[in-house]
Amino acid sequence: MENSAATGDFEQMLRDMIGLSTETVGASVIRHALTRRMTACGLPSLDAYRSYLAGNKSERQELIDTVIVPETWFFRDREAFAAMVRHARETKLTDRPIRLLSLPCSTGEEPYSMAMALFDAGFGPTDFAIDAFDVSSRNLALAGRAIYGKNSFRGSDLSFRERYFEALEGGFRPHEIVRRPVRFSLGNVLDPTRPMEREAYDIIFCRNLLIYFDRETQASALAALRQALSGKGLLLVGPGESGLPSLHGFTSARLPRAFAFTKEAPTPGATARSRSEANAPAIRKLPASTASSAPPKPKPRPFASRATMAPSAPASSPESEAAGLAAIESAANAGRLAEARAAAERHIAAFGPSAEVFYLLGLAQDADDAEEDAAGNYRKALYLAPDHRQALAHLRLLLQRRGDEAGARALADRLDRLTKRSGA
Template sequence: MFGAVEKLLKETIGLDTGTVGASVVRHALRERMVACRIGELEAYWELLACSPSELQELINAVVVPETWFFRDREAFAAMTRHSTARKRPGHPIMLLSLPCSTGEEPYSMAMAMFDAGFGAQDFKIDAVDVSTANLAAAERAVYGRNSFRGGFLEFRERYFHAAEGGLRPDLSIVNQVQFRLGNLFDLVALPSPAPYDIIFCRNLLIYFNRPLQDRALVCLKSLLAPGGLLLVGPAESGLPFLHGFVSARLPMAFAFINEGPSQIATPIAPPKARPPVAGLVQASPGAKARPTTRPVIGKVERGPIPLPERTATSLAAVERTANAGRVAEAKELALSHLTEFGPSPEIFYLLGLAHDAADARSEAIQSYRKALYLEPRHQEALAHLALLLRKQGDIAGAEALTGRLGRIEKRSGT
């Protein structure tokens, strides 16, 4: 039955359990079953099958809302630069934030556009997300400490005022953004007609498997004007190349220009033009009846995803990027993970792998040593460090580590 829920989530919003980890789905399921006072998964599945609003609640519970103002600052500089180049009198620059989560991204876009000298009439921002809870928070627009990260926070003094429970962006910012419930895989009515000049689709593709990433890129491309700019997340920057995008060559912006046809054939149709629905894909043959109507924006409150899960998602992104051979990007990701989540044996081990793959031997050794300092029994770090020491001619050091590894393996029976 758990498999059926996983499949439903994948078919509906693209969430790939293999990528995010089953614990994220289990956590959301538990939360919803408690809220519905249902003890058996079977009974909850029956409810899901006939209740669009419960499916929406499960989606709200399972998505990762993680976001903050001016996340990856260079992306906003790329946006204003591109907007300046595309500016034409009487044609507002059309911007889309998809997914917008709780609003920090589209509001940052508005602040950056004003800072670059654009007036309120010169641009429009549409903001779309599949979570009704996140959209409700975006429209409420009251932000706490977690939404303001990093060292460059001077925008806070210029664009925010105190409100009950936190800080609220000024009306000039809030008025620039139109929010809409929508699913990237079933976009039916955006606030404005496509194409857009610039699309932010950041930190969403990482939750999909490869076929779904391709399908998402096809959708995004169909929404973006030729020559338009697509911004993705740091761990997603290998994907646009496969779909006729070229790098905008702006370091750390993860920005791509829509230049040519996609190289990946996909049988999936681009977004359809029909009335707005949050979007549920059709049931696969043999599947149980599915909710088909639009879930309504509800007053759902959800706590933040627990730190261990956020950490795991971030670590998985570093690992995937390193495994894909994108060494420089993996290193960047590992370093931002360190800044955000602090030191851990896992992140030092992954950083070691990235340095190792880039032939930066002494940095790799240092990173593996740090992993072992925090977790002396980290078997992979021991093995890799032993190999490196041997390569360096430090045979005694290598053998000491191999001996330690052997004893650990013997004790744990591995």
């Protein structure tokens, strides 16, 4: 595979088509996808593939299917589904069915979980309808086939599988009653002709997508979601994305660990929790099967300096932003990683996103082996402060551990340039 200059036009094309940001996912992910497609098409070079791709719509779809991250599982972040049920109960004061959207739905686990959660809460099959969109036709084909293996079932409570699935030879299949309310379609959140009507949805799940976008694309996607959400609707995003909706006019619904937002300010006393609890993170250990097989790494060490300078105060205290940061650090220093993660999320909810807090959150997740979340937060720190040395250094180490040599090298170069510029 040629160097990064040679793949620049493909990177731009993927950014234009689906919003994929090379800085976020790493150039090696894109180069890997290009190599796989060149091999699949039997083409000898990138130039040959470039000519083949030009004007070939179905190959463009194949490239999208190869480059996207399909990672998903049933009831990913349970609190999101609890928040959905609570909001559905409030919405169901009218006669019409509740309208829900899962975008991106990936291979279907998310919209099927929405249906199961609503049935568990006592809703009937005609009480709701779920639209499920994704930009990957391959994922949608798997969602329609609806046969799931063990990767789709994570966590300790799998009782829903007994109730809603039948065992087949290749895995488990949700019963017809779960599949029927879900309507899958090819859909791109960035496509101005997307099949989302204005104010069409009472509840939108847009989880673990914004994280792959740059800031401009995040803004376009959130504007589109805002249009598609009804006036009193609820938007749910992923844990790593919880700082973004409030930057684009949404208000936190203040539901702990649900990462839920409304278009309007919440009614006092309705479903609100204390501000400090709002959108605190789901404390989820990665299952052993997905734990890193990389050689043991030194635990990231938060810095003692600020923690010793600032008085210790709960991170949720609105009194002082600095005291909040110090509390995150001291929790991480003491190895209380879940506490550090929760404090960082509360800090974002209370004071808004900042490079330092995203970096500290990444650090705590890194030490807890939640590498994907950690990388996402280091990158968010770098969006806000591109010269954040520690975020650059830790992300570089993380990419190196994951075998992304090119990504790690690019960050090392950035660090070098920074050092030369500052004369340090």
